[in-house]
Amino acid sequence: MTLKGIAVRPLKKLSRRLWVGVDVGGSKVAVLVVDTQRRVRGRATAPTDVSGPERTVASIVAAIREGLRAANAQMEEIAAVGLGIPGRVMPETGVVQLAVNLNLKEFPVGELLEAQIGAPCFLENDVRVATSGVYHFNGNHTLRNMAYLSVGTGIAAGLIINGELYRGSSGMAGEIGHMVIDPQGPRCGCGAFGCLETFAAGPAIARLGRRAVELGTSRLLKDSEPITAESVYEAARQGDTAAQAIVEKAGRYLGQALQWLVTAYDVERIVLGGGVACAGDAFWQPIQRELDRQRKTSPLASDLLTSDMFHLLPADYDAGIWGAIALAQHRLEKEQEETASWESV
Amino acid sequence: MTLKGIAVRPLKKLSRRLWVGVDVGGSKVAVLVVDTQRRVRGRATAPTDVSGPERTVASIVAAIREGLRAANAQMEEIAAVGLGIPGRVMPETGVVQLAVNLNLKEFPVGELLEAQIGAPCFLENDVRVATSGVYHFNGNHTLRNMAYLSVGTGIAAGLIINGELYRGSSGMAGEIGHMVIDPQGPRCGCGAFGCLETFAAGPAIARLGRRAVELGTSRLLKDSEPITAESVYEAARQGDTAAQAIVEKAGRYLGQALQWLVTAYDVERIVLGGGVACAGDAFWQPIQRELDRQRKTSPLASDLLTSDMFHLLPADYDAGIWGAIALAQHRLEKEQEETASWESV
Numbered sequence: 001m002t003l004k005g006i007a008v009r010p011l012k013k014l015s016r017r018l019w020v021g022v023d024v025g026g027s028k029v030a031v032l033v034v035d036t037q038r039r040v041r042g043r044a045t046a047p048t049d050v051s052g053p054e055r056t057v058a059s060i061v062a063a064i065r066e067g068l069r070a071a072n073a074q075m076e077e078i079a080a081v082g083l084g085i086p087g088r089v090m091p092e093t094g095v096v097q098l099a100v101n102l103n104l105k106e107f108p109v110g111e112l113l114e115a116q117i118g119a120p121c122f123l124e125n126d127v128r129v130a131t132s133g134v135y136h137f138n139g140n141h142t143l144r145n146m147a148y149l150s151v152g153t154g155i156a157a158g159l160i161i162n163g164e165l166y167r168g169s170s171g172m173a174g175e176i177g178h179m180v181i182d183p184q185g186p187r188c189g190c191g192a193f194g195c196l197e198t199f200a201a202g203p204a205i206a207r208l209g210r211r212a213v214e215l216g217t218s219r220l221l222k223d224s225e226p227i228t229a230e231s232v233y234e235a236a237r238q239g240d241t242a243a244q245a246i247v248e249k250a251g252r253y254l255g256q257a258l259q260w261l262v263t264a265y266d267v268e269r270i271v272l273g274g275g276v277a278c279a280g281d282a283f284w285q286p287i288q289r290e291l292d293r294q295r296k297t298s299p300l301a302s303d304l305l306t307s308d309m310f311h312l313l314p315a316d317y318d319a320g321i322w323g324a325i326a327l328a329q330h331r332l333e334k335e336q337e338e339t340a341s342w343e344s345v
Numbered sequence: 346m347t348l349k350g351i352a353v354r355p356l357k358k359l360s361r362r363l364w365v366g367v368d369v370g371g372s373k374v375a376v377l378v379v380d381t382q383r384r385v386r387g388r389a390t391a392p393t394d395v396s397g398p399e400r401t402v403a404s405i406v407a408a409i410r411e412g413l414r415a416a417n418a419q420m421e422e423i424a425a426v427g428l429g430i431p432g433r434v435m436p437e438t439g440v441v442q443l444a445v446n447l448n449l450k451e452f453p454v455g456e457l458l459e460a461q462i463g464a465p466c467f468l469e470n471d472v473r474v475a476t477s478g479v480y481h482f483n484g485n486h487t488l489r490n491m492a493y494l495s496v497g498t499g500i501a502a503g504l505i506i507n508g509e510l511y512r513g514s515s516g517m518a519g520e521i522g523h524m525v526i527d528p529q530g531p532r533c534g535c536g537a538f539g540c541l542e543t544f545a546a547g548p549a550i551a552r553l554g555r556r557a558v559e560l561g562t563s564r565l566l567k568d569s570e571p572i573t574a575e576s577v578y579e580a581a582r583q584g585d586t587a588a589q590a591i592v593e594k595a596g597r598y599l600g601q602a603l604q605w606l607v608t609a610y611d612v613e614r615i616v617l618g619g620g621v622a623c624a625g626d627a628f629w630q631p632i633q634r635e636l637d638r639q640r641k642t643s644p645l646a647s648d649l650l651t652s653d654m655f656h657l658l659p660a661d662y663d664a665g666i667w668g669a670i671a672l673a674q675h676r677l678e679k680e681q682e683e684t685a686s687w688e689s690v
Contacts, residue, residue, distance in 0.1 A: 145514045161506055168611020169490045178645060179608050180601060191643030256525060263524050264609045266513020298536030300523060 016119070018073055020064055020081040021324030023126065024048065026101030026153075029060055031067035032321045036079075042071025050103040057112045064117065078119040082328030084129030084320050085109070086153075088171055091331075094123050101153075122331040126320060127174070128165055131158025132330075133323025134271050134313065145267040147174070148319070151254065151283075152275035155201050157261060177201060179260065181253055196257055200250040202276045205229035208246045218242035233279035251286020258287070259294055262304050273313035284312050361464070363418055365409055365426040366669030368471065369393065371446035371498075374405050376412035377666045381424075387416025395448040402457045409462065423464040427673030429474030429665050430454070431498075433516055436676075439468050446498075467676040471665060472519070473510055476503025477675075478668025479616045479658065480510075490612040492519070493664070496599065496628075497620035500546050502606060522546060524605065526598055541602055545595040547621045550574035553591045563587035578624035596631020603632070604639055607649050618658030629657050 018041060023030040025048060033042040044066035049059040060083070068075065087099025094110015096102070113121040124132075131148040140146055148158040155177030159166040166173055177197040178190050185194025186204075198204050209232040212218040220240040224231040235243035261270055277283050291310070295302040313319060363386065368375040370393060378387040389411035394404040405428070413420065432444025439455015441447070458466040469477075476493040485491055491505040500522030504511040511518055522542040523535050530539025531549075543549050554577040557563040565585040569576040580588035606615055622628050636655070640647040658664060 143514075161511065162509075164507075166506065169488075169613045170611055172649065173609070173611035175608050175611075179605050183601070188643075190645035192639065192646060193642065256528070260524050260605070260609075263520050264518070264605075266515055266518035266520075268514045294537065297538065298533075300535035301537060304517065 016077055016079040018068075018071065018077045019079055019325050019328050020067060021321045021328065022060060022064065022081060022083040023129075023318070023320035023324060024060060024083055024085050024102065026050065026086065029063035030318070030321055031063045032318075032325065033067045033071040033073065034325055038325070041073065042067050042069070044070050048102065050101070053104055053107045053109075054112070056102050056104060057109055057116075060109075060113065061116050075118055078117065080119055080328040080332040081113065081117060081121040082129065082324035082326070082331070083109075083113075083121060083123045084126035084324050084327075085123055086126045089123045089125050090171070091122065091124050091167075094121065096123065120328075120332055120335070122327055124165075124327055125171065127156045127158045128167065129323040129327055130273065130319040131160065131323065132165060132326045133319035133321070134158075134273070135160050136326040137317075137319075137322045140269060140271070143268045145265065147261055147265060147267045147270045148313075149176075149258070149261065149270055149272050150274035151200065151202075151272065151277050153202050155197050155257075155274075159265065159267075161265075176257060176261070179257070181256060196253060199253040200257075200276075202229035205232050205246060205250055205276065208232070209235075209243065212242040212246065229276050230279065233276075233282040237279075237282045247282060248286045248289075251283075251288075252290045255287045255290025255294065258291065258310065259301065259305065262309070269309055269311060271311045271313050273317075273319055277312060278315040280312070280315060361422055361424040363413075363416065363422045364424055364670050364673050365412060366666045366673065367405060367409065367426060367428040368474075368663070368665035368669060369405060369428055369430050369447065371395065371431065374408035375663070375666055376408045377663075377670065378412045378416040378418065379670055383670070386418065387412050387414070389415050393447065395446070398449055398452045398454075399457070401447050401449060402454055402461075405454075405458065406461050420463060423462065425464055425673040425677040426458070426462060426466045427474065427669035427671070427676070428454075428458075428466060428468045429471035429669050429672075430468055431471045434468045434470050435516070436467065436469050436512075439466065441468065465673075465677055465680070467672055469510075469672055470516065472501045472503045473512065474668040474672055475618065475664040476505065476668065477510060477671045478664035478666070479503075479618070480505050481671040482664075482667045485614060485616070488613045490610065492606055492610060492612045492615045493658075494521075494603070494606065494615055494617050495619035496545065496547075496617065496622050498547050500542050500602075500619075504610065504612075506610075521602060521606065524602070526601060541598060544598040545602075545621075547574035550577050550591060550595055550621065553577070554580075554588065557587040557591065574621050575624065578621075578627040582624075582627045592627060593631045593634075596628075596633075597635045600632045600635025600639065603636065603655065604646065604650065607654070612654075614654055614656060616656045616658050618662075618664055622657060623660040625657070625660060 017036045019034050021032040028045050029048050031044045046063035046066050049055040086101055088097040096104045096107050096109045098105055110121050110123050127150045134148045146160040150156055157174035157176050159174050178195045180194050181196045182194040186198045187193050188195035188198045206227055206229050209221050209227040213222045218240055220235040232243050236247045291305055362381045364379050366377045373390050374393050376389045391408035391411050394400040431446050433442040441449045441452050441454045443450055455466050455468050472495045479493045493503040495501055502519035502521050504519050523540045525539050526541045527539040531543045532538050533540035533543045551572055551574050554566050554572040558567045563585055565580040577588050581592045636650055
């Protein structure tokens with residue numbers, strides 16, 4: 001509370017008018033600096049150092065310094081920092097419980113960042129931060145209930161319920177990448193067999209691409225090295241039948257997952273994004289074919305899976321970093337309200 | 346608003362101190378009358394007349410009269426009535442959009458009931474009403490997030506999110522009976538193939554029981570007529586191997602659905618109930634075996650599917666009717682708050 005208190009008071013003097021959004025990835029940290037009118041003042045990316053917890057924090061601070069330099073600004077001008085972390089986060093304490101790709105476990109990232117930056121730093125799981133970005137900046141804020149399905153290295157849904165980010169009781173709501181979609185499927189990193197991620201996440205698509213090369217069934221993929229989800233989608237786009245079969249199957253499972261999401265949450269809109277979704281039409285069309293199949297088979301599905309329900313996030317819209325800005329503003333506002341109500345007691 | 350207004354004012358004089366909970370089923374209407382201390386004053390059941398919409402409403406009114414007679418009370422003493430309806434309901438208007446088993450479609454049940462009873466009548470989907478009953482009367486009200494999974498003629502989950510009943514954007518949240526659990530499965534009433542209901546709802550269990558008799562594989566079931574889900578669970582309990590195979594498979598699918606529920610909503614507790622769940626241990630043990638299998642396979646499942654998360658509702662606890670009482674009290678209170686805030690404008 002003390003550090004946050006320091007930051008809160010100067011804001012009233014309007015000297016702290018910059019907001020910093022940070023998207024912390026396993027390989028790079030992306031930073032956006034905006035002013036109170038949300039005009040972009042600076043951007044930066046810097047490599048993530050995952051060789052030790054303190055070093056990870058230091059590389060985040062270095063990236064923020066880089067962003068400030070681009071904005072021609074000082075640390076003292078920061079009102080608050082919002083950060084998206086790929087893992088389990090406790091937003092109240094700023095402790096990262098587990099972030100495998102960042103090599104962090106039960107580590108007080110928020111506290112250390114605040115000590116080095118001198119402004120409030122708010123942490124949240126990256127998919128939830130991106131959900132906030134999709135909700136606040138893309139004309140979706142009129143919706144009461146919405147989901148953001150992120151398909152990348154993992155698969156997870158972020159949820160807006162009654163206009164608020166829904167975390168669940170232990171911050172695990174929407175972890176649908178680990179819903180078992182076919183118990184006969186391959187083993188997942190979580191131990192279970194046939195989780196959605198084992199069929200449709202980036203690493204699964206890449207693995208199936210590599211297997212197609214081993215089996216000699218793909219004409220185009222054997223020339224791409226390394227084989228990634230991106231190269232499999234690209235090969236599919238160029239007419240490679242083995243790659244097409246892979247993305248068709250992934251689309252079928254993702255379409256099934258969308259039916260689940262609608263049936264479970266009854267949201268007004270589902271936005272799809274994430275690294276794999278950047279493949280655009282090659283990603284989206286197999287999903288649409290599965291949704292069309294469901295609509296043709298079932299009147300209930302046709303009723304629920306309306307055509308305007310699903311939106312693909314434009315590949316150039318950085319929901320993670322804008323969501324981090326929204327998070328910083330929303331959380332600081334809430335904290336100041338709480339402080340004000342305490343002061344008036 | 347006018348009719349509800351009539352009822353609101355007398356309440357202040359404390360002459361209207363009885364609350365009526367009504368569970369409207371396809372074959373019978375169950376009524377409970379309690380006082381403001383929730384002491385039971387009367388109970389009644391009466392047959393549901395589904396030969397026409399007006400008659401359905403008349404049979405609900407007749408059942409309420411019966412309940413009042415048992416309570417030795419008058420219509421004028423009713424503060425409010427809460428009703429659980431098996432179908433899609435618009436709680437704000439009291440219109441039943443679709444209730445197949447009651448033969449109702451776009452019918453203003455609430456309005457007609459209020460005209461005949463002279464007190465506010467609040468309608469909601471029956472599973473959601475039962476969820477409210479489970480939440481308010483069973484020591485669960487300390488939980489922020491909870492689900493009630495009803496397994497009966499259909500399968501649906503009622504949801505408490507952040508301490509409030511969650512309906513979703515079109516009142517369809519939690520309709521997980523229509524999640525496709527195996528696309529190779531039998532065709533469901535909704536048109537899709539392999540919905541959860543086609544494997545684990547009452548009619549599915551009964552159908553599999555009948556098939557076992559046709560195939561001559563069941564020793565015990567051939568003596569029960571008609572074959573119901575109840576008789577299949579009873580035969581399983583008595584050691585009939587064909588019946589055991591049926592309930593084992595249903596338990597496997599239900600255990601998978603519980604994993605979905607936990608993964609999607611991240612609730613603190615899931616309570617199971619409904620007609621099929623009344624089979625008690627015979628219903629619950631196959632589910633537990635599937636959950637144990639998941640826990641052994643996956644550390645994540647073992648972490649999420651804690652043993653104290655799942656509760657089987659006692660067969661003698663009538664969540665539907667108590668939930669209807671809670672609904673009536675909660676909604677009338679809310680309406681009075683709104684009236685009060687309008688009056689103070």
